[in-house]
Amino acid sequence: MAGKSFSWVLTESVPWAEGLRFTRGTHDGLPLLSYGCAPRDKLATRRQLRAQGLRPGGADPVAVLYVRHRASGRRNFASLYLVSAAKPVRPMTPAKRAALDKANRARRAYRYARYQSAA
Numbered sequence: 001m002a003g004k005s006f007s008w009v010l011t012e013s014v015p016w017a018e019g020l021r022f023t024r025g026t027h028d029g030l031p032l033l034s035y036g037c038a039p040r041d042k043l044a045t046r047r048q049l050r051a052q053g054l055r056p057g058g059a060d061p062v063a064v065l066y067v068r069h070r071a072s073g074r075r076n077f078a079s080l081y082l083v084s085a086a087k088p089v090r091p092m093t094p095a096k097r098a099a100l101d102k103a104n105r106a107r108r109a110y111r112y113a114r115y116q117s118a119a
Helices: 044-051 094-118
Strands: 007-009 021-024 030-034 065-069 075-082
Touching: 021 030, 044 075
Parallel strands: 030 065
Antiparallel strands: 007 021, 065 075
16 A cells, blocks of 8 residues: 655745755645754754753744654654754753652552552
């Protein structure tokens, strides 16, 4: 079964570069980029931003990354954000840390109770 293929399109303006750029068309009104084609110094996913200690900061995505798994044929789309517009991650407050600790303890207790009831 053949999936939808995205052909190369010459795009006039993209938020991260000047001039003409090749993209794979558009997806939800945003430029579509294939895996390995996005400039890593200018665009990043949420996880990549978080690994750099950054967050999107309310900025809208500027492009969409398209990845297709060859074996299963599954397609994944990820939003790409401008690294230059990203903001630093907010520091963890003591109250937030306590709330997360409480939630994690409750989650572990639930898993343990579920494991005991199954045995």
